Amino acid sequence: MAIVVLVGVDGSDPSDRAIEFARDRARAFDGSIVLAHVIPWSPYSFNTPEENAQRHERREAELRAAKEQLLDPACALVGDDVPCTAVVRHGNRAEVLVSLAREHGADHILVGRTGEGRLRTALFGSVPSQLIQIADVPVTVVP
Amino acid sequence: VSELVLAQSIDERISDAMNPVSEAIEGVVFFSLPVVNDVELPLIVLWLVAAGAFFTVYLGFLNLRGPKHALDLVRGRYSKPDDAGEVTHFQALATAVSGTVGLGNIAGVAVAITLGGPGATVWMIIAGFLGMSSKMAECTLGVKYRTERPDGTVSGGPMYYLERGIAEVTGRARTGKVLAVLFSLSCIGGAIGAGNMFQANQATDQIVAVTGGVDSPIAGLRWVVGLLFALAVGAVILGGIKSIARVTEKLVPLMAAIYLLAAVVVIGSNLTAVPAAFREIITQAFAFDSVTGGIIGALIVGFQRAAFSNEAGIGSAAIAHSAVRTEHPSTEGHVALLEPFIDTVVICTMTALIIVISGAYLDEAASELGGVALTSAAFATVLPWFPNVLAVAVIAFAFSTMLTWAYYGMKSTGYIFNDSETAETVFKLVFCIFVIVGASLSLGPVIGISDSMLFLMAIPNVLGLYILARMIKREILGYRAKVAAGEITRVDV
Numbered sequence: 001m002a003i004v005v006l007v008g009v010d011g012s013d014p015s016d017r018a019i020e021f022a023r024d025r026a027r028a029f030d031g032s033i034v035l036a037h038v039i040p041w042s043p044y045s046f047n048t049p050e051e052n053a054q055r056h057e058r059r060e061a062e063l064r065a066a067k068e069q070l071l072d073p074a075c076a077l078v079g080d081d082v083p084c085t086a087v088v089r090h091g092n093r094a095e096v097l098v099s100l101a102r103e104h105g106a107d108h109i110l111v112g113r114t115g116e117g118r119l120r121t122a123l124f125g126s127v128p129s130q131l132i133q134i135a136d137v138p139v140t141v142v143p
Numbered sequence: 144v145s146e147l148v149l150a151q152s153i154d155e156r157i158s159d160a161m162n163p164v165s166e167a168i169e170g171v172v173f174f175s176l177p178v179v180n181d182v183e184l185p186l187i188v189l190w191l192v193a194a195g196a197f198f199t200v201y202l203g204f205l206n207l208r209g210p211k212h213a214l215d216l217v218r219g220r221y222s223k224p225d226d227a228g229e230v231t232h233f234q235a236l237a238t239a240v241s242g243t244v245g246l247g248n249i250a251g252v253a254v255a256i257t258l259g260g261p262g263a264t265v266w267m268i269i270a271g272f273l274g275m276s277s278k279m280a281e282c283t284l285g286v287k288y289r290t291e292r293p294d295g296t297v298s299g300g301p302m303y304y305l306e307r308g309i310a311e312v313t314g315r316a317r318t319g320k321v322l323a324v325l326f327s328l329s330c331i332g333g334a335i336g337a338g339n340m341f342q343a344n345q346a347t348d349q350i351v352a353v354t355g356g357v358d359s360p361i362a363g364l365r366w367v368v369g370l371l372f373a374l375a376v377g378a379v380i381l382g383g384i385k386s387i388a389r390v391t392e393k394l395v396p397l398m399a400a401i402y403l404l405a406a407v408v409v410i411g412s413n414l415t416a417v418p419a420a421f422r423e424i425i426t427q428a429f430a431f432d433s434v435t436g437g438i439i440g441a442l443i444v445g446f447q448r449a450a451f452s453n454e455a456g457i458g459s460a461a462i463a464h465s466a467v468r469t470e471h472p473s474t475e476g477h478v479a480l481l482e483p484f485i486d487t488v489v490i491c492t493m494t495a496l497i498i499v500i501s502g503a504y505l506d507e508a509a510s511e512l513g514g515v516a517l518t519s520a521a522f523a524t525v526l527p528w529f530p531n532v533l534a535v536a537v538i539a540f541a542f543s544t545m546l547t548w549a550y551y552g553m554k555s556t557g558y559i560f561n562d563s564e565t566a567e568t569v570f571k572l573v574f575c576i577f578v579i580v581g582a583s584l585s586l587g588p589v590i591g592i593s594d595s596m597l598f599l600m601a602i603p604n605v606l607g608l609y610i611l612a613r614m615i616k617r618e619i620l621g622y623r624a625k626v627a628a629g630e631i632t633r634v635d636v
Contacts, residue, residue: 043219043231046392048385049238049550052230052466057295059228090228099224 003031006106008097008127009074010037014112018142019077022110032083034104035074036097037066041090063088094130101137109139165591172595178439187598188447191456194605195273198280201612202619206275206480212626213477220633221474229468232478239463239479241395242547243486245540246345247452249402249533250514252494256504257517259444261420262427262437264495266445271487274455275480280608280615283476284308285461286469287618292562299465300551301326301458301600302558305607312614322603326458327555329603331570332596333459334555338548339574340581341594343372346541347582349515353534369582375542377575380549381568388546395543398536399490405532406493409525413500420499452491453483457597458604462551471631473622476615497521549574 005022009015019035026033039062047055071086078084085104089096101109114126128141175183199206215221216232255263281301288307289299302323309319347368351359361368378384410417430437454460460482467475498504503521515537522529552574553567560566608615625631 039228041228043222043227044233046237046241046396047230047234048379048388048392049242049463049466049547050388051385052234052238052463053296053298055228055230055466056291056297056468060295062228089224091224096227 003029003108004034004104004106005031005108005110006034006036006097006101006104007074008038008093008109008111009035009070010112010114011070011073012112012114014114014142016074016077016112018110018112018140019074021140021142023078023082025108026082031107032085033078034100034106035071035078035084035086036100037070037086037088038093038096039063039066039088039090040093042092059090062090093127094134097127097131098135101135107137109135109137111139111141113141113143165595168595168599169591172598178443184443185447187601188443188450190605191277191450191601192270192273192446194456194601194608195270195275195277198276198608198612198615199273202276202279202616205279205477205619206272209275209279209477209480210484212623213480215633216474216478217481220635221631223634226468230466232467232469232474235464235467235475236478236481237396238392238466238547239460239482240485241392241543242463242551243452243454243460243482244395244399244490245544246342246515246537247448248486248490248494249518249537249540250345251448251452252491253498253504253514253517253521255444255448256495256498259441260427260430261424261495261499261504262430262441263445263448264424264492264499265428266442267449267491267495268488270446270449271453271483271491274449274453274483274487277456277605277608278453278460278479278483279476279619280612281456281458281461281604282464282479283472283615283618284608284611285465286467286472286475289465297466298554298557298562300462300554301604301607302330302555303465304461304611305603308611308614309607312611319607322607324559326600326603326607327558329596329599330459330555331552331559332592333457333600334548334552335574335577335596336592337594337597338551339545339577342541342544342548343369343578343581344584345515346372346538349534349537352516352519353531366579366583369579372542372545372582373575373578376545376549376578377571379546380553380571381575391539391543391546394539398539401532402536403490403493405522405526405529406497409497409522410493410500412525416500417496420496424495424499449483449487449491453486455483456605456608457600459548459551459600462554463547471622471625473619476619494518501525545578 003026005026007018007022009019022033025031066088067086071088075084075086087100089100097109097111109131111128111131114128128139131139172187173185175185178184217236219231219233222231252267255267284304285299285301288304289297290303291297305323305326306319309322310316347365350368351362351365354361356362375387379388428438428441450456460479464475464479469475498518498521501521501524503517503524506520515533519530519533522533549571553570556566556570557563622631
């Protein structure tokens, strides 16, 4: 049975461990991996005219940086024996991971534990806790 | 005290020097036809209203039929997931609205009711609806003819559609260029005057008023307030300290929300007076004899204040709207429809209702109060603490308007001087200096010039809109046909 595993990547140690975990699962089940990095962004923010004018260029730079600094090393971590796709997109982290999982037909979402403090979690929630509320497929959080 | 005297003498000297120039420019831009009694019709107001009326009919009443689609666009129902991270319709609209919503909504409405009676409200709303059409036309063009600079930033606005659009449509490149330069020059003037000195002046007035008026310790230190404003503006536009701008951009919608909420509370606690207030507004709007000039007085004042407030036809908002990322320029045209609606039909009307309901305008002293003070008094009849909140709102609105206009002025400077960084820096420096000037002096003639410059922008801009009208129509109706045919579909269904 070929499976597709989607991994949320943010460059942290738990995220690297999630990638390794995904690699082992993909190997075991003859599967493939989708590495996804989400750049936090809201379509409803209030910006200055200057920010708006520079936005397109800045977005390109953000996408480039995410690919070079996060996704390329992450792909290297996966190794050559497992098919691996890398995607980067702006938006709400949990929501985008769920829609990417849908788009790529993923069977499983993997993320590293984000380890926010209690106050932050109480105020904003955490990506893993939001994920388990809205995902259509099993979610695994790797510490 | 010596500073006060010094400031006054500087003020007088500037006034004396400026007076003839100011009167000459004002005489041209605000050339008025006498109508009845003391009521005059400035032709520039007629010019703006006529443009709104023309595009309302020419585009088939899209100001009434378009808002539903506009709301769908703002809610991202047509935004592709791949475009996430670009400037959204909501962001472009929010930026443009926070540059527009300001003292016109607070002070301008009070002036309209003082001069034109409650009936002015009706005509203000009608002018708001007409303004939606001209705003749609100019913002569609703004996106269509925006340019991407070598550094990847986007520049758009009337100067670009006047130059390139007119050259493309009529083949008369020189006409377009002349109109574009004329627009840019008046935009620089409008930015420094209406977008800067007037804002700094009114915000400082409000600070002095809430700290004790004439007895305020700040009364003689207006230039210090101006200096602080200038430092804050300079920190953003020269120092590139974005956090201040970001805080302002968030403060403005918050203050607008508080303002509207307070308005609802005031109206709610006077609910029984609402029908009578509406009756008063409507009968006065169509009354034939009254001290204020009846229907004609109400109409002219209402139209004038709406034009001052929502800037439709002036061309300024097209600069802000053009940063959006969209395949079809008409989408931003639709979204821009909402701007005069929010500014004039919603916010101005709320202010008007409160002034009428509270009866504050009937007060003998009301005409002397005028402006922000009258609105403040009307709110205070129900919420005694509101003048302090209003002061914060006025400062936030004034500051964000200054930042937005600094940007408009900078873009115009950039257009004239081929994006020369030196020219833009000089403009920014001059802009900061005029913040202090605007705050510290009582500037009748200088405000006269700056108001004239603001409205001067409407002459090349609206001329251009007429020249490009057929293309605007093709662009917008073509887009609507695609939506109707299902070629452009919602992404959320």
